[in-house]
Amino acid sequence: MKNCEYQQIDPQALTTPTPTPAPTPAPTPSARPCPEKKKPKRLKRKWEVFPGKNRFYCDGRIIVARQSGVLPLTVGLILVTSGLFFIFDCPFLVKHLTGCIPVIGGVLFVLVFISLLQTSFTDPGILPRATPEEAADIEKQIDNPTGSSSSSYRPPPRTKEVVINQQVVKLKYCFTCKIFRPPRTSHCSLCDNCVERFDHHCPWVGNCVGKRNYRFFYMFIVSLSFLTAFIFGCVTTHLALINRNVLQTLHKTSFRLLLEHVYFMNFIFIFSLTLSLFFFLLLFFSFFHFQIKGSWSGKSGNEETGNPYSYNSIFKNCCSVLCGPMPPRSVCLQGKNYASAVCVLISIPTRKTTNSCSEKTIKIIEMPKYL
Template identity: 60%
Template sequence: MTPGGGSGPMKDCEYSQISTHSSSSPMESPHKKKKSVPKRKWEVFPGRNKFFCNGRIMMARQTGVFYLTLVLILVTSGLFFAFDCPYLSEKITPAIPAIGGILFFFVMGTLLRTSFSDPGVLPRATPDEAADLERQIDIANGCSSGGYRPPPRTKEVIINGQTVKLKYCFTCKIFRPPRASHCSLCDNCVERFDHHCPWVGNCVGKRNYRFFYMFILSLSFLTVFIFAFVITHVILRSQQTGFLNALKDSPASVLEAVVCFFSVWSIVGLSGFHTYLISSNQTTNEDIKGSWSNKRGKENYNPYSYGNIFTNCCAALCGPLSPSLIDRRGFIQPDTPQLAGPSNGITMYGATQSQSNMAAATPLLQSEPSITSEELPLPGKTSLSGPCATLTLGQPTPPSSMPNLTSDSGLTDIIPLKEEHEGHQFLTPEEAPSPPGLLPSGSPIAHSRTMHVLSLASQDSLHEDSVRGLVKLSSV
């Protein structure tokens, strides 16, 4: 205490509470780094596609015709509900606008489901997978290193007794599954590829074919429905006021009739064509190429057909929907950090991944504690190398940097100078020294060369040669 009361320096002390929840350490930087937001897979998708709503909507890049399809359906149906349905519901029945509304919503639902979904895109091979596949192709075709011969890029599989060729995709670096093909507009391999439809703005494949078929089938019914009742509306009005006056009273009906007349033929024809494809279990791509025949007796019969129209339709329209293979909304996983090599200057020459794994599991390839000048063996002191002491009798022992020294041997020259190891030869299993347990502790070690003082440079050189010898022995 200071004289004069409690108004001394102790009174002016302020205490700050130390936060125990702080995760900072003395080794961390005082400036906090900004956390990087992980990217989703659709943001780096290699194909030519457009994504909306954080990857939930997937479409082709060329979507101009899709918007035209959307405008034609919306305008034609809107004019029908606004100008024709009030008169028809009053003169005939209120069920007409109700049925038209059900058809309209079903058409729009199937159209958006076809356009906004993944058609069955196959993921591309990673660089490691592509390199491994290239090695398999070279081995299977016996490519020699003497001259370059491009290997064939096909595989053959048997499906229901029919030989099917699997073609190699040079863009995706994969062998495409049966019935898959590469779309040149979207730049993707699509499973059970049917065709690329610009009217829906997407490819038509395994995952959206049933919705495409229901779209064109329901659109055919809606077009015929609107066209029939527009003509009915005009006829009923013409009976009252004449044909020309009926056209003047309802000009929207004329526009609807013209649009439906020119579109109904193509839509109905397309629906019939795909009904035939579904009944025979074919795709548009296979039918155009003439890949299969519907007759079982022929050599190129369709191996995917069940032989029954009803079964083929159920398989195409009622089968389970396969999940998406590209996981476009998933997060990109960061690369796995590579294990750092030993810090004592060991170099792995020509090591493959399997050899690296072997080195990680082998105690001899792990980093040994470095020997400093203070830890040099003195005469009369016995020392053993750390890793060598853990070996069993059944394992070969490479040349150790610190062999057994007995008290009678004295300071001997075990490691030649660095320049003397230029002609170093690897030891064979027969020439490898015995494990430490088999060497008598009292046997002297004779040397014919001049003794040298153990230096750090010679230790590193011998350690490197020892590892090389072990890798050579392991490869043999």
């Protein structure tokens, strides 16, 4: 191997490299803070701003009265009574009589329950209220003869007259809804709405009974009467088959069962009277509220006048109320809260083709409409 010579190097003799300065960044424009995007204000649904005293479910598709505390009691009575019948009476009657008894009872129960729900959750015929602009325009036309500026002052009721089948009918002004109510329309104080063909507010169904749910209410009354009579007959037959004699059954049965007989008899009696009353009113195309007021019986005037809305036929009256097409809703509560004024044409039934309504009998009433 070759010998290598090494020499020590002085470190001070070495030149240290000068560091190169870092390039200065080019001036950048001052960064502006990004403006925060404002969230668009959520438009309320129509049922959320509806001024009436109602409760809404399923985005306004189901409407019930706010004071509907009796409705759960009605549903509970129907469920408990029918449940006890299907549990205790039906098995015995199927074994000793026929298997059609639970089928008939089930059909009647379904009819009762469906008609009750339809009566309770269907719009009875609520009319829309006037918009603030329309209400202010109408209020300007109200004369204040006393000159009082008190907010409690209420001017005398204003009316409009229309001719229907050669009879003068007055349209009353509603100070709550700010509209002239169409014929046979009344304001429900519990729901705080004007309802077309207002019959009454039924607490047992938790809703008003009017133009759009009268057929369901009548079906509920009829089916409930048949179900009550059917259950009572089956219970009596059950007791009679056990003791083979109705008289012996009443003597040997405890006082509790005797009270059940009295309860069912009273139940049938009450609903039979109610059914007869509503059937009588239905035949003459007259509703409960106006029958009490005596609007067309001559009690409110000197001369007796006929009902201008009747078709002069029992069959036509029944078909028009129970089997006629479903009237459309005057207030649509789905969608966004936009309001506009529309004209609603009131159609009047005619008695004969020769006695058809003239142009004066059909009035176009300005009222607001929710889209």
